[in-house]
Amino acid sequence: MNRQQLTSEIKRKKSVLCVGLDTDITKIPQHLLGEEDPIFSFNKAIIDATADFAVAFKPNTAFYESRGLKGWKSLEKTIAYINQKHPEIFTIADAKRGDIGNTSKMYAEAFLNNLAFDSVTVAPYMGVDSVKPFLDIPNKWTILLGLTSNTGAQDFQFTAAADGEKLFEQVLRKSQEWGTPENLMYVIGATKADHLKHIRSIVPNHFLLVPGVGAQGGSLADVMKNGLNADGGLLINSSRGIIYKSNGLDFAEVAANEAKTLADEMANYF
Amino acid sequence: MNRQQLTSEIKRKKSVLCVGLDTDITKIPQHLLGEEDPIFSFNKAIIDATADFAVAFKPNTAFYESRGLKGWKSLEKTIAYINQKHPEIFTIADAKRGDIGNTSKMYAEAFLNNLAFDSVTVAPYMGVDSVKPFLDIPNKWTILLGLTSNTGAQDFQFTAAADGEKLFEQVLRKSQEWGTPENLMYVIGATKADHLKHIRSIVPNHFLLVPGVGAQGGSLADVMKNGLNADGGLLINSSRGIIYKSNGLDFAEVAANEAKTLADEMANYF
Numbered sequence: 001m002n003r004q005q006l007t008s009e010i011k012r013k014k015s016v017l018c019v020g021l022d023t024d025i026t027k028i029p030q031h032l033l034g035e036e037d038p039i040f041s042f043n044k045a046i047i048d049a050t051a052d053f054a055v056a057f058k059p060n061t062a063f064y065e066s067r068g069l070k071g072w073k074s075l076e077k078t079i080a081y082i083n084q085k086h087p088e089i090f091t092i093a094d095a096k097r098g099d100i101g102n103t104s105k106m107y108a109e110a111f112l113n114n115l116a117f118d119s120v121t122v123a124p125y126m127g128v129d130s131v132k133p134f135l136d137i138p139n140k141w142t143i144l145l146g147l148t149s150n151t152g153a154q155d156f157q158f159t160a161a162a163d164g165e166k167l168f169e170q171v172l173r174k175s176q177e178w179g180t181p182e183n184l185m186y187v188i189g190a191t192k193a194d195h196l197k198h199i200r201s202i203v204p205n206h207f208l209l210v211p212g213v214g215a216q217g218g219s220l221a222d223v224m225k226n227g228l229n230a231d232g233g234l235l236i237n238s239s240r241g242i243i244y245k246s247n248g249l250d251f252a253e254v255a256a257n258e259a260k261t262l263a264d265e266m267a268n269y270f
Numbered sequence: 271m272n273r274q275q276l277t278s279e280i281k282r283k284k285s286v287l288c289v290g291l292d293t294d295i296t297k298i299p300q301h302l303l304g305e306e307d308p309i310f311s312f313n314k315a316i317i318d319a320t321a322d323f324a325v326a327f328k329p330n331t332a333f334y335e336s337r338g339l340k341g342w343k344s345l346e347k348t349i350a351y352i353n354q355k356h357p358e359i360f361t362i363a364d365a366k367r368g369d370i371g372n373t374s375k376m377y378a379e380a381f382l383n384n385l386a387f388d389s390v391t392v393a394p395y396m397g398v399d400s401v402k403p404f405l406d407i408p409n410k411w412t413i414l415l416g417l418t419s420n421t422g423a424q425d426f427q428f429t430a431a432a433d434g435e436k437l438f439e440q441v442l443r444k445s446q447e448w449g450t451p452e453n454l455m456y457v458i459g460a461t462k463a464d465h466l467k468h469i470r471s472i473v474p475n476h477f478l479l480v481p482g483v484g485a486q487g488g489s490l491a492d493v494m495k496n497g498l499n500a501d502g503g504l505l506i507n508s509s510r511g512i513i514y515k516s517n518g519l520d521f522a523e524v525a526a527n528e529a530k531t532l533a534d535e536m537a538n539y540f
Contacts, residue, residue: 022373060369060373060376062367062369062373062374062376062377062380063373065376065377065380066376066377066379066384068342068346068384068385069339069342069343069346072338072339072342073339076338076339096368096369096393097366098366098393099330099332099364099366100418100419100420100422101420103292103330103332103333104332106330106332106333106335106336107332107335107336109336110332110335110336110338114336114338115338123366123368123395123396124395124425124426125394125395125415125418125426125427126366126393126415126418126420126422126423127420127421127422127423127425127426127427128421128422128425129420129421129422130420130422131422145395145396148370148395148396149370150370150371150396150399150400151397151399152370152396152397152398152399152401153396153397154397155394155397155398155444156394156397156437156440156444157395157397159437159440160431160432161429161430161431161432162430162431162432162434164432167426167429167437170426170429171426174425174426
C-alpha cells in the first residue's frame with residue numbers, strides 16, 4: 001500500500017486507529033476455545049467488527065510465535081484474511097526484527113513478501129545495513145523504533161551525545177538518509193506525548209506509529225494535537241483496551257464500540 | 271545448561287566453536303532437495319558431522335521464518351534433534367528479539383521454554399524491561415547485542431555520550447545490573463578484535479558470542495588471544511565457512527573437516 005492510499009483511507013474514515021491483535025489464548029472468550037483455531041476465530045471476529053473504524057491492524061508476532069507451529073498458522077490465516085476481506089486496511093507485522101544485511105533480507109522476505117504485510121517494525125541498533133533490506137522492497141514500509149513507550153526507553157534512548165543529541169533523535173535524523181516518507185515510519189511512544197511536538201520538528205512528514213494509548217497510558221488528545229499532519233501522519237494503536245474489553249459472547253460487539261469511541265474522538269481533529 | 275556445564279564441555283573439547291545453522295534452501299546440496307524436509311536433513315547431517323568439534327549450535331531464525339510454516343517445522347525438528355542426540359551442546363536461537371515486557375515474555379516463552387533453546391539473542395534498544403523477561407527464565411541465557419560485526423554498527427553503537435562513553439559500552443555496563451555472568455552473554459563482532467581487550471576490561475567474566483570469524487572477516491587468533499578467560503568465556507561462530515564449504519555429496523564430511531581445522535586452531539590457546 002502506498003502513502004496516498006493510506007492517506008485517503010484515513011481521510012475517508014477520519015480515523016488513524018490501529019487495532020493491535022495481541023491475541024493471547026488465556027485472555028480470549030472461553031466459548032471460542034472449542035473452535036479449531038480459537039486465535040484465528042477471535043481475530044476474524046475482531047477484524048470484521050472494527051474494520052469500519054480502523055485504518056490499520058497490527059498483529060504482534062510474539063503472541064503467535066509463543067504458540068509454535070499452530071501460532072504461525074493462525075498468523076498466516078489472519079493476515080491472509082485481512083488482505084482478502086479488507087484490502088484497504090494497512091497491515092503491520094509488529095516483529096521488531098533487525099540483523100546483518102543478508103539476515104534482514106530474509107526477515108523482509110518473510111513478512112513483506114511471503115506473509116504480504118504492508119509493513120514491519122524494525123529495531124535500529126545494528127544500523128543502516130540491518131534496515132535497508134526492508135526499505136528495498138517496493139511498495140512496502142519499514143517502521144523503525146524511534147522512542148518507545150516502555151520504562152526501559154530511559155536506559156539508552158535518552159542518552160545524549162557530546163553535542164546534546166539524544167540517541168532516539170540520532171535514529172530519527174540518520175535514518176532519514178536511508179528511507180523516505182513514502183517507505184519509512186517511526187514508532188513513537190505515546191506516553192511521551194510532550195515530546196511529540198519536538199519529534200514532529202525532526203520528522204515533519206513521516207508517519208508515526210504510536211503505541212500505548214490506552215493500556216500503556218498515553219493521552220489520545222495530546223497525540224492528535226501534536227502528531228497529526230496534513231496527510232494524517234499518525235497511526236495510533238490500541239490493543240488490550242479494544243480486544244479484551246469483554247470476554248463474553250458480546251466480545252466483538254464491545255470491541256466495535258470501543259473502536260468507534262476512539263475513532264469518534266479522532267474525528268474531532270480532522 | 272548452566273555455566274559450569276558449558277565450561278566443562280569447552281575444556282573437554284578445547285574448542286569454543288559455534289556452528290551457525292544459517293540454512294538456506296538455495297545453498298544446500300541439490301541431492302537433498304528430494305527429501306521430505308531438505309533443511310532438516312541438511313542440518314541433521316551438519317550437526318552430526320561437527321558435534322565432536324563444536325560446543326554450540328546457532329540456528330538463525332530468519333532463515334526458517336522466511337520459509338513460513340515449513341521453515342518453523344524445520345526449526346522445531348532441528349532444536350529437538352540437538353537436544354535429544356547432543357544434549358551436551360549449547361544451543362542459541364539467533365533471533366535478535368526485544369519488545370515491551372509482556373511481549374518479550376512471550377518471546378522468551380517461545381524460544382527458551384517451548385523450543386527449549388539454551389539461549390536467545392536479544393536487542394538492547396528498548397532497555398531493561400525488554401531484556402529482563404528473558405533473564406528471568408531459570409537455567410537459560412540471554413545473549414545481548416553489544417558490538418555487532420556489520421558496517422551499520424558504526425551508525426549508533428559508537429556514538430559517545432557527553433562523558434565519552436560509547437553506546438555499546440553503556441549497554442555492556444548497564445546490562446550488568448540486570449543479569450549475571452551465569453545468565454547473560456554478549457554478542458561482540460569479531461571484526462572489531464582490536465576492541466576485544468577493552469571489552470574484556472568492561473565484562474571480564476561474561477561469555478562473548480563472536481560472530482564473523484570467516485565470512486565476516488574476523489581473525490581467529492586475535493579473538494582467542496584477547497577474548498579467552500579462565501572459563502573459556504567465548505563462543506566463536508562460523509556459519510557459511512563451515513556449512514557451505516562443499517555442496518556435493520561430501521558436504522557433511524567437508525564441514526566436519528572445516529570445523530576440526532577451526533577447533534584445532536582454538537586448542538592452541540588452551
